[in-house]
Amino acid sequence: MEVEEVVRLPRLSRVAVCGGTHGNELSGVYLVRELLKEQKKEEEEEEGEPMSVVMVLSNPRATLQCHRYVDTDLNRCFTHAILNGPLSDTAPYEMIRSQELNAMLGPKGSPGATDFVCDLHNTTANMGLCLIAYSDRDWICLHIFKYLQRQMPDIPVRYIHFDISHKESYSLDSVGKHGFAIEIGPQPHGVVRSNVYTAMKLGVQHMLDWIRFFNSGASFEGGVAEVFTMVKHIDYPRDKETRHITAAIHPQLQDRDFCLLHPDDPLFQTFSGETLRYKGTEPLYPFFINECAYYEKNIALSLARKKFVTIPAIQVQTDQEQQANEQGFTSEEEEEE
């Protein structure tokens, strides 16, 4: 008789919820402010070991100006090289800030880092709710994903995997031992839509609930998760001299994030009315279709492969297991069968 092996993982005692990493992605800004207000009013009553939740407005200067960033994109400043590099007098604001955040929530890669970092984002693309993570084997992230899918049936919930090494991972959520970005769209930058704010509030609530259940000893059944792994980006066609875009996302692709794109499907419509088609040979899943902030990063859309990942049952470690673990910083990969 087969007995499901339960993977035991360390408690998540310290959690961070960050908003305003991009100062014009407003759901996270207002949600963090609201959660800070709520936290001031009530005291956390926990059963068992307390979990501390820190709320952070990551880029206060950009938030004040309601711009994505002041000098440079904060959410590209968390690679090991940037976090540990020297800072000159003329260093961009966001590089100074990423080192501050690393001191507060990290240091990245160390045993002292925050257990779980959740970073809140919005996109102009029609992506519903996405969790974006660097791993397709982080059982904590994948279990939270499954839980959100069950608890939030009214909104599409998906998991996007960027296959980038820990050292090269560049976003804020990579500072914690576990983490992901919660990306919700569509919402224009600089605008708050009630439905998007509410979805984000619920998503964060359910995530924190799951972490509390996990910490309290609940075991979570294994299962299968659908994961989208980023393969490549496609840029807009551009004028050779001016670099201005010469086409927009085709009306038949616009808003169709995660609808399979086949070779020869329309991709762009030029400003003179011509259709340009997808020239790839492999059907792939498009996402971040027409994300405003990506025009300057030369990305019109990103493309992913879909796969199914088997997730084991998990449960929090016992105190003895936890102590033994604190001898060395063990990665999830080592606990896999």
Next chain:
Amino acid sequence: MDRVSLSPLSSVAICGGTHGNELSGVYIVREMQKQKVGKAGSVSVTTVLTNPLAVDACRRYIETDLNRCFTSALLSAPITDSTPFELRRAQELNALLGPKGSQEAVDLVCDIHNTTANMGLCLIFYSLDWITMHIFKYIQSKMTSVPVRAIQLDTPVSEAYSLESVGKHGFSIEVGPQPNGLVRADIYNTVKEAVDLTLEWLQEFNSGTTFEGGEVEAYNLVKSIDYPRDPTTNEITAAIHPELQDNDFKLLQSGDPIFQSFSGETVKHEGEELYPFFVNECAYYEKKIAFHLAQKNTLIVPSISAKKG
């Protein structure tokens, strides 16, 4: 009402990028310049990227909103070293397309804008003008893909602050919803169709066609409502309610929800039944406008044709 004879129109200016992050107009103007569109029949066509610095930065404006710089007072104010970029630019545009109020001014100015509000296609006018009302009627009759509406602001010309008030006739083409800083193909196509129909109408009119009069429905701005704000920080404390969001031009009645606070409470509309528009326009947060409210009025427009000879 008798048929009215009006002078033919000989010049039109198509303007884009007045707000540098409202991109339909930017790309329409660039495409027209690429295609070297200089004439539409007997009508000379000028295309202008009105705020090129803001377009380069992909921002609404650099120092101040260009589309508030065209009052007669601001256009005649002396320029000093500390004059904001947009005030200088407004005076340059006034020299190019105006001067406002003079015989030399361009016959028709069309200024292209986008909004994050779900407004479909709107033509925004300062005052009753039979030329522009007929262009509106024509566009409305020919465009079936999106709702087409007229908004009237009812401001005297000298106080009119936006670019299109520089021409002898003028209107803004406002299309949404589109986030700032990006181009949607469907919105671009809507704007292009509206511009093409405008040029088509001008040619028809000049060639002697009579345009039948009739009734035109227009929305007249009555007042604006701000977001609820924190008295100390001035930050907004609520978002547009989900039942109002995207429901521009749907009659708002007393008791209807208008805001949902970040802690979940509903704020309701109290007072007159009015039509909301510019609901949740991104650029209006700083202008303290959550949405505008309008009355709907029916106007009678006479038949018109161009004077001969």
